[in-house]
Amino acid sequence: MKLKKIIRILFIVILSSILFACSGLDNSQSFTTIEELNNRRIGIKQGTIYDGLTKRLFPDAEYFYYNNNTDLTAALKGHKIDGFVADDAIIDEIIRENPEVMKIGEHVTSFDVGLVFAKNDKGKKLSEMMNVLLKELKDSGQMDELYNKWLNYDSNTEMLDIDKLSGENGTIILATQVGSPPFNILLNGKIAGYETELTALFCEKYGYKLQIDEMYFDGLLSAVQTGKADLAAGGIGRTEERSKSVIFSDADAIIYGSVAVLKNESNGLNSFVDSFINGFRGTFIVEDRWKLFVEGILSTLTITLASIIFGTALGFIVYTNTRNNEGLMLKLVRSSIWVIQGMPVVVLLMVLYYIIFGRVSISGFWVAIVGFSLTFGCAVFNMLSGAVKTIDKGQTQAAFTLGYPEKLSFYRIILPQAIRFIMPSYKSEIVSLIKATAVVGYIAVQDLTKVGDQIRSRTYEAFFPLIVVTILYFVLSALLSALINRIDFVSDLRKRSPEQILKGVNRK
Amino acid sequence: MIEIANLTKIYRVNPIIKDLSVTIDDGEIISIIGPSGCGKSTLIKCINMLERPTSGQIFIDGEEITAPGYDLCKVARKAGMVFQSFNLFDHMTAIENIMIPQVDILKTSRQEAYDRSVELLKKVNLSSKAFSYPDQLSGGQKQRIAIARTLAMDPEIILFDEPTSALDPTMVDEVKAVIRDLTHSGKTMLIVTHDMDFARSISRRVFYMDEGGIYEQGAPEEIFVGPKREKTREFINKLKVLNFLIDTKEYDFYGAYSKINEYCIKNQISYIKTNHIQSIFEELTQGILMNRLDEYNVNFKVIYSQKENEVEIQTLYGKEALNVMEENEGLSARMIRAFSSSIRYENTKGEYANSLYIKVE
Numbered sequence A: 001m002k003l004k005k006i007i008r009i010l011f012i013v014i015l016s017s018i019l020f021a022c023s024g025l026d027n028s029q030s031f032t033t034i035e036e037l038n039n040r041r042i043g044i045k046q047g048t049i050y051d052g053l054t055k056r057l058f059p060d061a062e063y064f065y066y067n068n069n070t071d072l073t074a075a076l077k078g079h080k081i082d083g084f085v086a087d088d089a090i091i092d093e094i095i096r097e098n099p100e101v102m103k104i105g106e107h108v109t110s111f112d113v114g115l116v117f118a119k120n121d122k123g124k125k126l127s128e129m130m131n132v133l134l135k136e137l138k139d140s141g142q143m144d145e146l147y148n149k150w151l152n153y154d155s156n157t158e159m160l161d162i163d164k165l166s167g168e169n170g171t172i173i174l175a176t177q178v179g180s181p182p183f184n185i186l187l188n189g190k191i192a193g194y195e196t197e198l199t200a201l202f203c204e205k206y207g208y209k210l211q212i213d214e215m216y217f218d219g220l221l222s223a224v225q226t227g228k229a230d231l232a233a234g235g236i237g238r239t240e241e242r243s244k245s246v247i248f249s250d251a252d253a254i255i256y257g258s259v260a261v262l263k264n265e266s267n268g269l270n271s272f273v274d275s276f277i278n279g280f281r282g283t284f285i286v287e288d289r290w291k292l293f294v295e296g297i298l299s300t301l302t303i304t305l306a307s308i309i310f311g312t313a314l315g316f317i318v319y320t321n322t323r324n325n326e327g328l329m330l331k332l333v334r335s336s337i338w339v340i341q342g343m344p345v346v347v348l349l350m351v352l353y354y355i356i357f358g359r360v361s362i363s364g365f366w367v368a369i370v371g372f373s374l375t376f377g378c379a380v381f382n383m384l385s386g387a388v389k390t391i392d393k394g395q396t397q398a399a400f401t402l403g404y405p406e407k408l409s410f411y412r413i414i415l416p417q418a419i420r421f422i423m424p425s426y427k428s429e430i431v432s433l434i435k436a437t438a439v440v441g442y443i444a445v446q447d448l449t450k451v452g453d454q455i456r457s458r459t460y461e462a463f464f465p466l467i468v469v470t471i472l473y474f475v476l477s478a479l480l481s482a483l484i485n486r487i488d489f490v491s492d493l494r495k496r497s498p499e500q501i502l503k504g505v506n507r508k
Numbered sequence B: 001m002i003e004i005a006n007l008t009k010i011y012r013v014n015p016i017i018k019d020l021s022v023t024i025d026d027g028e029i030i031s032i033i034g035p036s037g038c039g040k041s042t043l044i045k046c047i048n049m050l051e052r053p054t055s056g057q058i059f060i061d062g063e064e065i066t067a068p069g070y071d072l073c074k075v076a077r078k079a080g081m082v083f084q085s086f087n088l089f090d091h092m093t094a095i096e097n098i099m100i101p102q103v104d105i106l107k108t109s110r111q112e113a114y115d116r117s118v119e120l121l122k123k124v125n126l127s128s129k130a131f132s133y134p135d136q137l138s139g140g141q142k143q144r145i146a147i148a149r150t151l152a153m154d155p156e157i158i159l160f161d162e163p164t165s166a167l168d169p170t171m172v173d174e175v176k177a178v179i180r181d182l183t184h185s186g187k188t189m190l191i192v193t194h195d196m197d198f199a200r201s202i203s204r205r206v207f208y209m210d211e212g213g214i215y216e217q218g219a220p221e222e223i224f225v226g227p228k229r230e231k232t233r234e235f236i237n238k239l240k241v242l243n244f245l246i247d248t249k250e251y252d253f254y255g256a257y258s259k260i261n262e263y264c265i266k267n268q269i270s271y272i273k274t275n276h277i278q279s280i281f282e283e284l285t286q287g288i289l290m291n292r293l294d295e296y297n298v299n300f301k302v303i304y305s306q307k308e309n310e311v312e313i314q315t316l317y318g319k320e321a322l323n324v325m326e327e328n329e330g331l332s333a334r335m336i337r338a339f340s341s342s343i344r345y346e347n348t349k350g351e352y353a354n355s356l357y358i359k360v361e
Helices: A002-024 A050-057 A069-077 A089-097 A121-140 A142-151 A192-207 A217-225 A240-245 A267-289 A290-322 A326-343 A345-356 A364-392 A393-400 A406-443 A448-459 A462-491 B040-047 B072-078 B094-106 B110-123 B139-152 B170-184 B197-204 B220-224 B228-235 B253-266 B269-291 B331-339
Strands: A041-045 A062-066 A083-087 A101-113 A116-118 A172-176 A186-188 A191-192 A209-214 A231-233 A244-248 A253-262 B002-011 B013-025 B029-033 B055-060 B080-084 B157-161 B188-194 B205-210 B213-218 B239-246 B299-307 B309-318 B342-345 B356-361
Touching: A002 A462, A041 A050, A041 A069, A041 A101, A050 A083, A050 A101, A050 A253, A062 A069, A062 B029, A069 A083, A069 A089, A069 A101, A069 A253, A069 A448, A083 A089, A083 A101, A083 B139, A089 A101, A089 A253, A101 B072, A116 A121, A116 A217, A121 A142, A121 A192, A121 A231, A142 A192, A172 A192, A172 A217, A172 B139, A186 A448, A191 A192, A192 A209, A217 A231, A217 A244, A240 A244, A253 A462, A267 A290, A267 A448, A267 A462, A290 A326, A290 A364, A290 A406, A290 A448, A290 A462, A326 A364, A345 A364, A345 A406, A364 A406, A393 A406, A393 B072, A393 B080, A406 A462, A406 B094, A448 A462, B002 B040, B013 B040, B013 B213, B029 B040, B040 B055, B040 B080, B040 B188, B072 B080, B080 B139, B094 B110, B094 B139, B110 B139, B139 B170, B170 B188, B170 B197, B188 B197, B197 B220, B197 B342, B205 B220, B205 B228, B213 B220, B213 B228, B220 B228, B228 B239, B239 B253, B253 B269, B253 B299, B269 B299, B269 B309, B269 B331, B269 B356, B331 B342
Parallel strands: A041 A062, A041 A083, A172 A209, A172 A231, B029 B188, B029 B205, B080 B157, B157 B188
Antiparallel strands: A083 A253, A101 A253, A116 A231, A116 A244, A186 A191, B002 B013, B002 B055, B205 B213, B239 B299, B299 B309, B309 B356, B342 B356
16 A cells, blocks of 8 residues: 555656656757748737737737746747747746747837726726826836836835725725736735736825735736726736727836747756756745745635535535425526536636626635535536435335335435445545636636746746646645545445444343 | 225326225235236235325225325324335344334334344344345345334234245245234234235135226135136136137138147147147137038137146137037047047027037147
8 A cells, every 4th residue: 555655656756757857858940030930830928919919920820829928938948839929028037037038139019008997987087096196106207216126126126015005995906917027926925016016006095905816817808897806907008909998097118029939059967957946946935935835725625625515515405405396496406507517617607707796796716616616516416316316216115104204214214325326426526626626717716726827927937836736636636535535434334333323222 | 994995096097996995804814816917016005105096095993094184104104014125224234224213203212112123133033134234135034124124113004015026935935934923913914925825824815806906805715716706717727818709700710820829839838739729729610610600709718727737628609509519420520529638518698608618638
């Protein structure tokens, strides 16, 4: 048993090393001009203004879409793409962490960046207030100072402490995506950056508290539109198309776009060891990033456990209340299950977050619990009704002829037998649940997967965060299975001793 | 006392029991026999309302249990049931199967329930199996536990639904012995069974059910030795009947031959006898009756008695008295005599005026 475990761990370690070595393999060709990249493979960050720009610059290229700059960098390093267009400042930071990346050519574009508000009365009022602040900062020269501070940030850079905001006029919710320096970044485990600080200054000036929700870039605008957030930031370029659906503040910065490609360099053994050590440090040690993993684990575990508990309760209550019902009620339940189970979970979560709870102030964390409780509840309902059907009719008949009322017969005779059938599928359902929660990042929840993404947004390095997240998921599901096995042991009537069976009886 | 009045039970569109009325006294032990699907099981399942009657009334001790709103748990307390497939609770040990219903339903203390269970386990000779689960017991053991479970609830009536049908032949006796023991307890017992010897030896009254009701009833000797009615006789003597109604001279006789052949194979009747039956059929229907009857109308029956291993041919024919075999020295008649061991003629009333009974050699 022990030996088996050791072999398993060894296997994982070896596999990881091979993966890491592969991720460092290099057989690239180099580019020196932008023209050379046309008709090659170009990466695009989804939902950004670089989408249209890239297609104009490289009309004959093949396009690949990614969610964030980290994935773009990883794809570039992994030779999935030959180049991509991004903010000049972002490429600079990528180069700092990844010496094998370089810029080619001149700036390909420039555009105004602003903060985004909803197109309604409240958004209009807030945007005008923001414009007043921006003008003040610009006139006093503080704006350039602030921008430069974040352009050259390091782990000692300090920001206005958002916990000290007075908040007498309520709370402002900021939607943003980290990994867009200098605007919004993850620093020492907290969200910081130029636009984050601008928003904090705004809250300080007008007496608001600040709540920051981190989400994917292409969700930022819809978060503002649906009222999930009061404003969005993330180096969002002002385009005519976007101005149709949201209000932009005055420009707070100008962004230049550049093209990033790989240098032609081969990696020796030395650089292999170096990059291994650097990767490890960047993932765990720098800025105490391991703490983020702890937070991520806690949030993944909480969502999973809460969904198991609520979902089991929900499935059980709905089943027991409809089990003798043939009418409208059962049809209603069946069609709800059909709808819930027919949707990909991530779509269900977004529907809940943006539409059903669109106007309600409820955090993504609770929406995730609601969503997964619903899907888990459906699974429990189906397991129960399936298992009860497999119980021989004779059991009910025997209970009836002994004088058991219908309800007592269900709870005493049928259910305990059904549970024995259910247990194996229940266990596997739990293991799939913990893996399924990996999509909650879409609705602004900091779970384990999202934390891995965020750390990658700083290190621009795929290997360590992904492997660590993978291993942590394994560990978590193993722990949960062990827990369930314990419960199963308690519920397994067969393992009782004669003393337990005859509790409270004097056997002479 | 159980009184059943005009009981009818219809499954979908098939009437299983039609307008059945009977009274059963306290302490009576009744066997219910009859062919499959005759409604024996349905009848006893109606008595404890496991099956809801389509119409009619059932009274137990003067209370109408079929009345709407009558507490069915009360019925169950009065009438216990032992099933063909045992139906022990699979998630409980043998002793729990006997003990837990007492605690749950009779609200006896666990200690009392335990004491009673131990006593009952001893009674059915299974004290050593107290902590076995049903799937660790043989069929006979399961049925004995099921009987003990029913007894633990102390019902006035016990309904046995083919208690030995699902058992391996080696285990039938142990279960029968337990049931036989119960006959001295004074409880009313209704036993549906296919085991004729058991039915005969255990009960004071036998119901033969057929045609959707109690077709004939009486003391075991009456039913088993001298059944009065035709179907009872067929059933008791395990008679297999093949019937041809011939009302035209263009009748499909070749089809009839092959039916006789099939019937004989099915009942394992010897090749020679099969030939004799076919020959008698041919000579009688075509050789003799076709010429002698003004209106060709014959009911030809082949009756095989499994019990006696004998075949009798019963031929009903004609509107007026006419013994076609009397003083008949024709070739056909001689052949029939050659193939039979005895021939009996009767002048009957009803649809046919004549009956000819021929025992096949």
